[in-house]
Amino acid sequence: MDAVSRGFAGLSLDVFTKSMSSTGTGGGLANAIVGSLIQVGIGSMIGAPLGMMVGVYLSEVGKTSRFASIVRFVNDILLSAPSVLIGLFVYQIAVAPFKGFSGIAGAIALALLAMPVVARTTEDILRLVPQAYRDGAIALGSRENEVVRKVVLPAAFGGILTGILLAVARIAGETAPLIFTSLGNSNWSTDLTKPMASLPIAIYRYAGSPSADLIQLAWTGALLITVGVLLLNVISRISLAAVKRGQS
Amino acid sequence: MMETTAAKSLIGTRKPHLADTSFHISLFVAGAIVVVVLASILLIMFLGGRQAFETFGIGFIWSTEWNPVTSIYGALPAITGTLITALLAIVIAWPIGFGIAFFLTEICPRALRAPLGIAIELLAAIPSIVYGMWGFFVLAPFMSESVQPWLTEVFAWIPPLGDSFFWFSAPPLGVGLMTASLVLAVMILPFIAATTRDVMLSTPQLLKDGAYAMGATRWESLTGVVIPAVRGSLFGAVFLGLGRALGETMAVVFVIGNATRMPDSLYAPSASIASVVANNFPEAETGSIQLAALLGLGFILFVVSFGVLALARLLLRQERMA
Numbered sequence: 001m002d003a004v005s006r007g008f009a010g011l012s013l014d015v016f017t018k019s020m021s022s023t024g025t026g027g028g029l030a031n032a033i034v035g036s037l038i039q040v041g042i043g044s045m046i047g048a049p050l051g052m053m054v055g056v057y058l059s060e061v062g063k064t065s066r067f068a069s070i071v072r073f074v075n076d077i078l079l080s081a082p083s084v085l086i087g088l089f090v091y092q093i094a095v096a097p098f099k100g101f102s103g104i105a106g107a108i109a110l111a112l113l114a115m116p117v118v119a120r121t122t123e124d125i126l127r128l129v130p131q132a133y134r135d136g137a138i139a140l141g142s143r144e145n146e147v148v149r150k151v152v153l154p155a156a157f158g159g160i161l162t163g164i165l166l167a168v169a170r171i172a173g174e175t176a177p178l179i180f181t182s183l184g185n186s187n188w189s190t191d192l193t194k195p196m197a198s199l200p201i202a203i204y205r206y207a208g209s210p211s212a213d214l215i216q217l218a219w220t221g222a223l224l225i226t227v228g229v230l231l232l233n234v235i236s237r238i239s240l241a242a243v244k245r246g247q248s
Numbered sequence: 249m250m251e252t253t254a255a256k257s258l259i260g261t262r263k264p265h266l267a268d269t270s271f272h273i274s275l276f277v278a279g280a281i282v283v284v285v286l287a288s289i290l291l292i293m294f295l296g297g298r299q300a301f302e303t304f305g306i307g308f309i310w311s312t313e314w315n316p317v318t319s320i321y322g323a324l325p326a327i328t329g330t331l332i333t334a335l336l337a338i339v340i341a342w343p344i345g346f347g348i349a350f351f352l353t354e355i356c357p358r359a360l361r362a363p364l365g366i367a368i369e370l371l372a373a374i375p376s377i378v379y380g381m382w383g384f385f386v387l388a389p390f391m392s393e394s395v396q397p398w399l400t401e402v403f404a405w406i407p408p409l410g411d412s413f414f415w416f417s418a419p420p421l422g423v424g425l426m427t428a429s430l431v432l433a434v435m436i437l438p439f440i441a442a443t444t445r446d447v448m449l450s451t452p453q454l455l456k457d458g459a460y461a462m463g464a465t466r467w468e469s470l471t472g473v474v475i476p477a478v479r480g481s482l483f484g485a486v487f488l489g490l491g492r493a494l495g496e497t498m499a500v501v502f503v504i505g506n507a508t509r510m511p512d513s514l515y516a517p518s519a520s521i522a523s524v525v526a527n528n529f530p531e532a533e534t535g536s537i538q539l540a541a542l543l544g545l546g547f548i549l550f551v552v553s554f555g556v557l558a559l560a561r562l563l564l565r566q567e568r569m570a
Contacts, residue, residue: 053278061275071279074286076561080488081289082495082553084522088546089289092296096534112285119282145271173375176497179526200377204498207381215385222378233373237366 035197043110051115055122079116087177103196106182114167121163158243162236169232175200297544314508321541330520334493337432345440353448371438380502383431392422423505426514436489443485484563491557497522521549
């Protein structure tokens with residue numbers, strides 16, 4: 001894979017972080033970067049809390065009950081389900097009925113991809129919280145929701161944040177689901193109800209174009225996204241290692 | 249995780265409180281959403297693809313013609329392409345991934361294990377579109393100029409493989425089944441290596457120490473102790489990789505050539521379910537039979553990958569890992 005980094009490391013960041021892309025040659029990726037930030041941001045804001053709740057349910061309430069086992073199993077399947085299918089699904093429920101591709105549909109698709117990741121890491125991290133914490137809180141007269149909210153979650157905060165970062169890293173590079181939902185847009189647009197540009201889609205479009213300039217831009221986009229995703233991963237892994245060391 | 253029975257019974261004796269009840273309900277709803285999402289994906293794919301199954305009958309699955317011009321759609325070319333690329337990718341990636349995992353757990357100097365392990369996990373995190381671009385701009389030209397002509401020459405000597413038959417006879421275009429399989433293999437390799445390593449690490453150290461105490465070599469300890477102890481999970485890791493390869497879109501769409509017909513050679517441009525869906529989607533209008541055919545393909549892919557992933561999870565159940 002270092003062939004890749006060599007391939008596009010040479011094509012350094014010129015003006016593209018500032019200027020907008022146009023249909024012809026030249027231009028930049030600014031609108032795609034902003035579009036990606038918006039969709040990934042909203043997707044994480046929907047997917048992360050949902051995933052956390054699922055994780056809390058599995059670890060603190062459902063545990064080994066039959067329904068919890070089903071949820072855990074289904075969540076594991078969703079975790080590795082093909083992302084094209086998530087895209088097609090969101091197209092059918094959030095694009096086709098409203099007769100238009102939209103940034104919000106893209107965000108929903110990304111949220112569905114982020115949720116199982118967060119759920120899984122949240123459950124794993126909560127299981128690392130010593131049972132004595134819970135027993136202690138109960139002994140002090142806490143209600144069950146207080147045990148979770150005031151003792152278990154704060155103790156696992158760092159780990160859960162790590163899981164969310166990993167989920168953000170995963171959805172930031174997702175391309176396939178966005179083809180069916182936010183479609184892409186070569187103009188500047190922050191309107192959530194309209195088609196919205198994103199970095200992966202811009203890469204996909206430009207890489208397939210005959211223009212050398214646009215292919216160059218695609219490589220730059222790929223470099224940006226790879227560096228971003230790897231940075232998020234490195235940060236989360238370092239903090240996760242710290243969290244695990246502190247707790248076990 | 250062990251449940252402290254004393255604490256549990258204490259919770260039980262308290263009167264339910266509104267805050268606790270709503271807490272429980274909201275968490276339960278979140279869990280239910282997960283199940284509902286999976287069920288509705290299945291349902292929506294089925295309902296959307298129903299028109300295709302009604303028009304072409306159950307033969308949709310094994311019809312070999314995919315022709316948007318005449319509006320005749322059959323799934324077999326895409327299914328064939330999907331299965332060939334995914335299986336070939338596993339066949340290539342698994343032995344290497346297994347070797348890497350063995351190296352990381354048994355042979356590699358201790359100081360290097362963590363950095364190498366993290367490097368592999370990072371490779372697994374690179375977005376698939378980047379693998380696709382690399383395949384298209386770097387690997388495909390290399391395949392068509394060097395590897396494929398060479399392979400054709402080599403296999404020309406072996407009569408049953410040399411000409412006519414399926415394998416290495418077509419013009420070396422670079423894009424096609426073989427390149428797609430290779431890109432997929434490169435993409436799932438770090439994933440399989442990481443999962444297999446985790447499985448191997450879960451073998452109790454005591455078992456391995458026992459083997460060494462009996463005078464076993466590292467290899468004997470691996471084949472005699474580690475593998476039998478975690479055999480199921482090792483297969484689980486492979487199936488998890490297979491599930492990835494089956495549904496991968498972006499890494500494949502760049503290099504498979506996107507020709508929806510039955511492949512007659514490993515060099516031939518072909519298509520997988522995911523690549524057909526991504527490629528044909530922009531032309532498919534809402535309510536058209538083409539969109540129904542794509543959703544029908546999605547349904548087939550869903551059922552297949554659900555089966556593979558479910559099997560993987562059942563095999564991995566004891567260890568529970570990424």
